[in-house]
Amino acid sequence: MNKFVVNGGKALNGEVVISGAKNAAVAIIPAVILCDEPCRIENIPNISDVTLIGTILHEMGAVVKRVNKSTLDIDPRRIFTHEATTDLVRGMRASYYLLGALLGKFGKAKVLLPGGCNFGVRPIDQHLKGFEALGCVHEISDGAVDIRSREGRLKGRTIYLDIVSVGTTINLMLAAAKAEGLTVIENCAKEPHVVDLANFLNSMGADVRGAGTDVIKIRGVNYLKGVTYSIIPDQIEAGTYMAAAAATRGCITVKNITPKHLDSITAKLREIGCDIEEFDEAVRVDARNRTLTRCNIKTMPHPGFPTDCQPQFVAMLTSCNGTSIINENVWDNRYQYINELQRMDAKISVEGRLAIIEGGTPLKAAPVKATDLRAGAAMIIAALTANGTTVISNIQYIERGYEEVVEKFQALGADIKRIYVKDSDDFAESV
Numbered sequence: 001m002n003k004f005v006v007n008g009g010k011a012l013n014g015e016v017v018i019s020g021a022k023n024a025a026v027a028i029i030p031a032v033i034l035c036d037e038p039c040r041i042e043n044i045p046n047i048s049d050v051t052l053i054g055t056i057l058h059e060m061g062a063v064v065k066r067v068n069k070s071t072l073d074i075d076p077r078r079i080f081t082h083e084a085t086t087d088l089v090r091g092m093r094a095s096y097y098l099l100g101a102l103l104g105k106f107g108k109a110k111v112l113l114p115g116g117c118n119f120g121v122r123p124i125d126q127h128l129k130g131f132e133a134l135g136c137v138h139e140i141s142d143g144a145v146d147i148r149s150r151e152g153r154l155k156g157r158t159i160y161l162d163i164v165s166v167g168t169t170i171n172l173m174l175a176a177a178k179a180e181g182l183t184v185i186e187n188c189a190k191e192p193h194v195v196d197l198a199n200f201l202n203s204m205g206a207d208v209r210g211a212g213t214d215v216i217k218i219r220g221v222n223y224l225k226g227v228t229y230s231i232i233p234d235q236i237e238a239g240t241y242m243a244a245a246a247a248t249r250g251c252i253t254v255k256n257i258t259p260k261h262l263d264s265i266t267a268k269l270r271e272i273g274c275d276i277e278e279f280d281e282a283v284r285v286d287a288r289n290r291t292l293t294r295c296n297i298k299t300m301p302h303p304g305f306p307t308d309c310q311p312q313f314v315a316m317l318t319s320c321n322g323t324s325i326i327n328e329n330v331w332d333n334r335y336q337y338i339n340e341l342q343r344m345d346a347k348i349s350v351e352g353r354l355a356i357i358e359g360g361t362p363l364k365a366a367p368v369k370a371t372d373l374r375a376g377a378a379m380i381i382a383a384l385t386a387n388g389t390t391v392i393s394n395i396q397y398i399e400r401g402y403e404e405v406v407e408k409f410q411a412l413g414a415d416i417k418r419i420y421v422k423d424s425d426d427f428a429e430s431v
């Protein structure tokens with residue numbers, strides 16, 4: 001079992017280079033299934049979710065070659081099956097993108113229901129409703145979704161989403177890219193990775209318009225050509241380091257980012273008292289010698305404040321003076337990690353979708369666990385501010401989505417290391 005050991009109390013200083021976006025990579029890699037030629041995908045984060053989706057594609061017949069740490073060559077021409085029923089599929093939520101991609105290629109798909117981070121009910125009813133509108137029928141049995149087009153090829157239609165859903169928007173774009181006629185997705189998600197997928201599909205010759213607005217129009221094409229494509233920087237990884245700089249009252253420059261994607265995060269950090277300077281592809285967060293104060297946050301679909309930065313900001317706000325109120329407006333139950341922060345003496349109470357943080361009292365080190373990916377990032381931030389040595393377990397969640405997280409924090413001056421713990425907690429060696 002691997003754990004992180006963090007000695008808190010050091011301000012972060014220096015530069016950090018942000019990796020490619022996890023949530024774009026896990027959509028764009030399955031999108032290659034639709035392509036009729038090999039593709040090269042660059043700026044891929046080196047994280048376990050990417051390894052997993054690459055392995056799933058390989059098992060389905062694709063030739064997946066890692067060219068270097070951040071580049072994958074994928075040749076989808078030998079994909080021989082419309083079924084993704086290996087247990088690996090349960091290892092990640094985004095495996096539901098195989099449904100859209102396989103439907104687009106074969107007109108049918110059988111995919112195990114997805115796993116991934118667990119923070120409450122995570123239904124896929126909107127995905128299935130959208131596929132039905134495109135002429136598909138489905139049944140769920142033995143833990144898998146078996147779905148097929150009634151007529152072999154999907155048919156374009158107008159679909160109004162009841163909920164602004166990132167996954168549904170992306171899945172329908174995948175399914176519609178080679179469908180017959182025009183598909184219109186109304187009330188769709190506008191996240192940067194939705195736009196990135198549209199750009200990738202268009203670079204292969206697809207006809208996707210409007211991504212980044214709340215209506216996307218896709219006119220199906222017959223052939224998609226191979227391309228070299230570079231994934232956008234990870235907005236949430238950037239937000240995580242920015243929150244950590246504020247929490248430790250440090251000064252860091254976050255490089256290889258798109259500052260526009262970070263507007264809602266930057267606005268909150270300015271509101272609590274940080275100095276933020278934006279450059280073309282970087283942002284500097286300066287919290288040195290500052291008294292940071294409370295703020296309220298309501299998570300919203302993009303361009304609102306991202307739910308995927310909510311836990312990190314809660315951890316950071318425990319260090320700020322005053323009472324902050326968080327309204328988690330996207331997920332029903334994304335506060336499980338607060339029990340862990342309470343073990344560190346954080347003064348936080350939860351009432352339904354609200355978390356109320358009485359900030360300004362230093363946290364105390366304690367053994368804690370990552371209850372999911374972003375919750376794990378929040379534990380690191382809390383540990384960096386705490387007095388004493390915090391041991392974080394369940395770090396496999398963190399490594400699903402953060403490339404070289406220990407190395408990046410160490411380079412900023414954090415006292416953090418990864419240890420291997422054999423059988424019992426009293427035998428630990430550094431790895």
Ligand code: EPZ
Nearest residue numbers: 023094122123124125126127163165166167168308330331
């Ligand atoms: C994506 O999940 C991200 N995952 C999540 O990031 C992120 O939290 C979420 O979008 C919201 O921004 C990936 O991109 C792989 P949704 P997704 O469909 O697409 C409800 C991280 O930490 N809903 O936008 O699964 C749903 O329950 C991860 O990197 C339905 O009711 O989220 C939620 O309340 C975790 N029915 C809301 O919509 C559906 O069919 C938004 O979910 C689909 C969703």
